[in-house]
Amino acid sequence: MKSKQIFQQYESREVLTAYLFLIPALFVIIAFVLIPVLGTFWGSLFRDVTYLPRKFIGIQNFLYVVGNADFWRALRFTLLFTVTAVILETFFGMLFALLLNETFKGRGFLRTIILIPWAIPTIVSAKVWKLIFDYTYGMLNFFVVNLGFSGGKINWLGSSFAAFWSLITAEVWKTTPFVVIILLAGLQAIPQDLYQQAKVDGAGLFKRFRTITIKLIQPVLIIALIFRTIDSLRIFDLVYVLTGGGPGGSTKPLSMLGFEMYTNDLFGKGSAVSIITFCIVFLITIVYLKTGKFRERFS
């Protein structure tokens, strides 16, 4: 539906009132989203270091960033991290959501405790994971050595491979509950008689899951995927605490690359990285929205 059609249903006075109600929200969006994004873009066009005069340099900051091996490494890590984390979260999220949708004793209790990881601030859970992975005093090494899985201690954050999977473990642990809540809400909205009818028609468990559950849960699933993808693309706190981007910069996400530039007073280049990250997130969101067919579904 085009916006013109929407407005035709109402009198002009009502439209005016609607706009008046919208103004506060619009103000917030413009002041805290639009202006900062445009301001960052403007800043990315300057050479902005404190000890030299500020100078307009066009897209040179972008050329620098794109020509920098660190940028491609960070981009690769960010995408790999996002894809891996989102797939695992969706898988485990679906598993737990299906489980918690069944009626059994202690369901309420389980539904509550499964939310705990999501309720803990990331910086706190990251610190706890850091202790678990710690080489000298960590719980994981304690078990690995004492249960005889490995001859010696393992440096969980020491190689890029191990550090990647340590990060994924912590991230999946933390964010799966979010997927569970959203999917659980979707599951509960599915009318039970659909399953009954399918049963009567002789559909097996797997077929019922494929034709009813997956189909009807899809809109909620897409919402969960959008949120998780955008969040993972912006990953910062977990990496900052656990690996600091190491070893050797192999687990440095785009957000940390920008952060490093800002803290070292490369405001122009940092802005360029931020704008590029913004564009990537924006594009991926559009792809999701198109494939999710939200317009048809919700209007």
Next chain:
Amino acid sequence: MKNIPLLIIIYLLIFTGCGQKNNLSFIVGGTAKTFAFWEKTIKDFKEETGIDVRMIRSATQTEMRKQQIFIALRGRKADPDVMVMDIAWIGQLSASGWLESLNNYDIDTSAFFSNIVNLADTYNNQIIGLPLFIDAGLLYYRKDLLEKYGYPDPPKTWGRLSEMALHIQKEERRNNPDFWGFVWQGAQYEGLVCNALEFFGSAGGGFFSNDNIPIVDSDENIQALQFMANCINKEKISPPNTYTDMKEEEARFIFHNGNALFQRNWPYAGNRHNEEGSPVKGLFGITVLPHFPEGKSVSTLGGWHVGISRHSDRKKDAAAFVKYITSHEVQKDMAVELGLNPGRVDVYESEELKSGFFGALKEVFLAAVPRPTVPYYAQISLVLQKYLNDAIAGNQSPGKALKKAQGEIKEIIKTYEK
């Protein structure tokens, strides 16, 4: 709408804040103990001069402290007037024109470590800061263990250090599987650059030549970096998480709990090791860091300096305050109460400090070298952190890593030299 005037007042209050009184502001970071010390000093200063000073407590992390100060200076704010700055920022602060020259305020600098004032606090022939307290890398060693295994003296060379560490680590591991020969700072952060400068310098290398040309990939540096990597990966006298976790506190914990023979750390660690209840109290000694056969010992200069903002609106009072907190008396109190090492040489001669820990440190400070003082040091450090860490992690050879670092540093210089 009779409430509109009220609304306007509320908005004004929200957006303008309650105005600050225009007193002298002093930004400093530290622990609760540090803040208590400065509060007392500020009170004494007021009694003596009648000048009110407001203390701004800055963040715990060094990089956050830097941002706090830099944002205010970029915005040309009149506050803070007096600031305590890490030695690593001074090059950039002074090149940005943000530090007031102290030459106009009749401050006598002759009592301070002249090597430090010359190398770190002088910009365009102007004194722009003074060392409030200084730091330099030291070697901590376990006296009792060296004695037990028949070594009369701490090692003079790195080769000797690794020999002793290998031997004693092997013996001690029989009873204590968590024992390590040598702990130092290898995580990817500024501390790694400080450690590397000491290894490099003691092989006759360094980051920059005397006329500020980068010499990062010199043979001496490659040899030194190879030694650092070998400690972790070949001799295994340093823990494998050296390059992931090991910062000052991580190294200190290991040594503190009696789980290390040698430790490279700043002087603060010695104060902690000497506290009541410390497992290594009285069992350790400090000395200058070892060197390679063809070089001499080098310590990286750390520490915090005090300066006056160019944008300050009360420069005269600010200078009086700087003079006060760098006076003999306050510097001595700082040493006694906080265990910090004064920037004034004459304090080390006083009765309270002459013997013991402080006496031994003076020699180290006299020979300490600063990190490069170029304005773009922060970016050079980032490059160094990345490649040094990658090399000690064993991901690439020291030669290759330093060659790449040298290339990137040259690029940075090309971009920013005028």
